[in-house]
Amino acid sequence: MAPQLDSFFKQVDTLAESFIDRLRKAVAIPSVSADEERRPDVVRMGEFLASELKALGASVELRPLGPQPHKEHLELPPVRTILVYGHYDVQPALLEDGWATEPFKLTVDDKGRMYGRGSTDDKGPVLGWLNAIEAHQRAGVELPVNLLMCFEGMEEYGSEGLDEFIEREAKKGGFFEAADAVCISDNYWLGTQKPCLTYGLRGCNYYSIEIRGPAQDLHSGVFGGTAHEPMTDLVKVMASLVEPDGTILIEGIKEMVAPLTEQEKALYGDIAFTMDNLYESLGSTTGIYDDKEKTLMRRWRYPSLSLHGIEGAFSAPGAKTVIPAKVIGKFSIRTVPDMDPKAVDEVVFKHIDKVFASLKSKNTCKASLQHAGKWWVASPSHWNFTAAGKAVEHVWGVKPDLTREGGSIPVTLTFEQATGKNVLLLPMGSSTDAAHSVNEKLDRRNYIEGIKLLGAYLHYVAEEPMKE
Amino acid sequence: MAPQLDSFFKQVDTLAESFIDRLRKAVAIPSVSADEERRPDVVRMGEFLASELKALGASVELRPLGPQPHKEHLELPPVRTILVYGHYDVQPALLEDGWATEPFKLTVDDKGRMYGRGSTDDKGPVLGWLNAIEAHQRAGVELPVNLLMCFEGMEEYGSEGLDEFIEREAKKGGFFEAADAVCISDNYWLGTQKPCLTYGLRGCNYYSIEIRGPAQDLHSGVFGGTAHEPMTDLVKVMASLVEPDGTILIEGIKEMVAPLTEQEKALYGDIAFTMDNLYESLGSTTGIYDDKEKTLMRRWRYPSLSLHGIEGAFSAPGAKTVIPAKVIGKFSIRTVPDMDPKAVDEVVFKHIDKVFASLKSKNTCKASLQHAGKWWVASPSHWNFTAAGKAVEHVWGVKPDLTREGGSIPVTLTFEQATGKNVLLLPMGSSTDAAHSVNEKLDRRNYIEGIKLLGAYLHYVAEEPMKE
Numbered sequence A, B: 001m002a003p004q005l006d007s008f009f010k011q012v013d014t015l016a017e018s019f020i021d022r023l024r025k026a027v028a029i030p031s032v033s034a035d036e037e038r039r040p041d042v043v044r045m046g047e048f049l050a051s052e053l054k055a056l057g058a059s060v061e062l063r064p065l066g067p068q069p070h071k072e073h074l075e076l077p078p079v080r081t082i083l084v085y086g087h088y089d090v091q092p093a094l095l096e097d098g099w100a101t102e103p104f105k106l107t108v109d110d111k112g113r114m115y116g117r118g119s120t121d122d123k124g125p126v127l128g129w130l131n132a133i134e135a136h137q138r139a140g141v142e143l144p145v146n147l148l149m150c151f152e153g154m155e156e157y158g159s160e161g162l163d164e165f166i167e168r169e170a171k172k173g174g175f176f177e178a179a180d181a182v183c184i185s186d187n188y189w190l191g192t193q194k195p196c197l198t199y200g201l202r203g204c205n206y207y208s209i210e211i212r213g214p215a216q217d218l219h220s221g222v223f224g225g226t227a228h229e230p231m232t233d234l235v236k237v238m239a240s241l242v243e244p245d246g247t248i249l250i251e252g253i254k255e256m257v258a259p260l261t262e263q264e265k266a267l268y269g270d271i272a273f274t275m276d277n278l279y280e281s282l283g284s285t286t287g288i289y290d291d292k293e294k295t296l297m298r299r300w301r302y303p304s305l306s307l308h309g310i311e312g313a314f315s316a317p318g319a320k321t322v323i324p325a326k327v328i329g330k331f332s333i334r335t336v337p338d339m340d341p342k343a344v345d346e347v348v349f350k351h352i353d354k355v356f357a358s359l360k361s362k363n364t365c366k367a368s369l370q371h372a373g374k375w376w377v378a379s380p381s382h383w384n385f386t387a388a389g390k391a392v393e394h395v396w397g398v399k400p401d402l403t404r405e406g407g408s409i410p411v412t413l414t415f416e417q418a419t420g421k422n423v424l425l426l427p428m429g430s431s432t433d434a435a436h437s438v439n440e441k442l443d444r445r446n447y448i449e450g451i452k453l454l455g456a457y458l459h460y461v462a463e464e465p466m467k468e
Helices: A005-014 A014-028 A036-055 A117-138 A162-168 A230-239 A261-269 A273-283 A291-301 A340-359 A385-396 A410-419 A444-463 B005-014 B016-027 B035-057 B119-141 B162-170 B232-237 B262-269 B273-280 B292-300 B341-359 B383-396 B410-419 B445-462
Strands: A081-085 A113-117 A144-153 A181-184 A196-201 A205-210 A304-311 A326-335 A364-375 A401-405 A423-425 A441-443 B081-087 B113-115 B145-152 B179-182 B196-201 B203-213 B304-311 B327-335 B364-373 B401-405 B420-424 B439-441
Touching: A005 A117, A005 A444, A014 A036, A014 A117, A014 A444, A036 A117, A036 A144, A081 A410, A113 A117, A113 A444, A113 B232, A113 B327, A117 A144, A117 A441, A117 B119, A162 A410, A162 B292, A181 A385, A181 A410, A196 A385, A196 A423, A205 A230, A205 A340, A205 B035, A230 A304, A230 A326, A230 A340, A230 B232, A261 A291, A261 A401, A273 A291, A304 B232, A304 B304, A326 A340, A326 B232, A340 A364, A340 A385, A385 A444, A410 A423, A441 A444, A444 B145, B005 B016, B005 B119, B005 B445, B016 B035, B016 B119, B035 B119, B035 B145, B081 B119, B081 B410, B113 B119, B113 B445, B119 B145, B119 B439, B119 B445, B145 B162, B145 B262, B179 B262, B179 B383, B179 B410, B196 B273, B196 B383, B196 B420, B203 B232, B203 B341, B232 B304, B232 B327, B232 B341, B262 B292, B273 B292, B292 B401, B292 B420, B341 B364
Parallel strands: A081 A144, A081 A181, A181 A423, A196 A401, B081 B145, B081 B179, B179 B420, B196 B401
Antiparallel strands: A113 A441, A205 A326, A205 A364, A304 A326, B113 B439, B203 B327, B203 B364, B304 B327
């Protein structure tokens, strides 16, 4: 199978140092999208990518997410077309935050850990696609599929405008029209040793509960005991939402969850994950369940409710004898199949109204949805996944775990809905990469073998039967 | 009675403009004790007071609150000795905070409202004593008592070191040794029309509940549903403390409260206070009780429990999907006779431990006392109060309300305990003076008549029978 991969792989190994150098150049551009002063660096990073891609012979358009110019339809060769997505902006990072090395300087230690902001999220995977192309060219091997690439520079700042752009380009005559499947490399292995393919994400409905009473903050000495205190009410309402063991107390939620089938249940036993993996990431042994299967199911396929905090109350160190006049509780529900986000809103608001009414408080309470992102589950038996599975076996010598994630990557659902095609999440980095945190890194092995994996995936895609 | 007051009163009226000018000079010195850069102004304000007092013939010592020099014992004339306390530092104030006029420039409007930081808290009352002395001198009337004055410059910053100083000076050979009673003018009328004498204050026990689980904040997508969340536990514990109607749910608290006697109950009916007064200060009608007596009792003679906020949780506007790793809930209990602060700690900690244990969480919970200040209640039938009552009737033509306050003025209890003498709170300003807030003011009428009141009080004190 796919014998042309050998020479491609050989080239990847030969070019390893130059690929690392390419990542070094990318990390050195501090493309922090959340920092307005760094926006020119985000643009510079986009231009760097464009010039690298052009040098590789790709046709590149830098597309602002505003109104777009008319463009000619590209005639693509009559083979499969894979649309890949990645982002080249990064989270903020300062040495003072606790980094052991300069965050915007790729620093490789003796264990091959390559430290630097964006190394794993998501400059490494983005450059992975470029490197795969270059290694094909050097090896004299044709790319076996058409490759459409969509690289974004505002992912860490909410991807504003991206949804509309994707929807537009997925339509007839758009850049993504010809895509047969989508591949996103922007998540992580479940652990550090075994690769995975990710076929599901939880959604997230984020709510506010605003309770207000007096016109301004009050002194608890003067008013304590005589006026209804918004904090007292809010804490009661928040306490009514969830139990310490994670059980959601909102009537109607449980019934929305798709039942666990025997087939799905069977998937969990083989997953390379241990309770120690959980304890290591928690930094404590405060997990709710003592076994792996329940823990993974709670993370992937059951909803959860987290209380995030309270706006408007006293939140500084020390002691302040204030009765806050207006407090806003924040919580979110991670959603799963078959929960309809709007139906979730309905039962949430009904529950809050009912509990607040039972308090018989003269304050006023208003619950609202801050934002909602739907869950996503793809079919892991689609050729997009079977091809990726074969590529993993070829490169890593092991069948990948089929995983979901507890968090959301909203663009995944957008691509699925806009293109109507199967979307695959094909991670390059591992669970210890510390994306968004200090000392973010990508292991050299994950980078170099990951480049092989991306290339191999394209070859196996080309070989899969043409059924949809 | 006290006929010599007539010429004193006349002088107060004659000198009114110069007294306002004295307050103007005092307000112009921004003696903000909380601001280290303003400390020289606090010192300057102390020197201003000292020089004004010296000009009036008083013997003045500027006493740093560190170790003190040896000093000669003063031979005081064999009449009653009244110790008065006030403070000359002020809360911070910036025009940008929303002041309608420059905060450090006394600005008198056409209704006689004198706006300026410190006008009512507490420069007006402090200068009131000086003005009363000056008016006596101009009127050629002897002060009928010995007057010891203790003016402090760090009250708004915790009065550090003051307790030890007072205890030292109250001992044999100390400056306060000879005091027969204490008078503090640093609080306010209950409303705007009727003067009051204050004989009680609630205490305050301030607590923290720290709950911690994971080693660092977690992503709710990744960990929601699999780990015990400190916020979930904390909100349950906080919700177990108090009902929306103010009922404290901690077992053992209710039993510590001194029962309401018929005699005490009778005091409440006549107090000049209406529910509209409450609603006006709340800026809402979210009071718990619909009648005056219950409201005042809840403020003055029953304990209350307020939830102030949570440290360590998400408290900013917007949405953040964080599971906070360590959260610290803050609440306080306003204490009343006969609650023993240490006994309160005991039942509080027992309650929290019990509730937390019932949650069966793997997180850890630690409750602690941040600070405690005891309640204070004086006997309003003591000659110190009857003298002040007669002075109020003389100046204002009305019997004063006998009030308590819901908040604490810790120095009150310190003076009582150190001197063993009766302490009277004799307010000058009214409930609308906005101490600590923007647009702080003192009404001209309260200032000028207040000067007469302070002077008259000294005369009635001198006439009271010598029983303790």
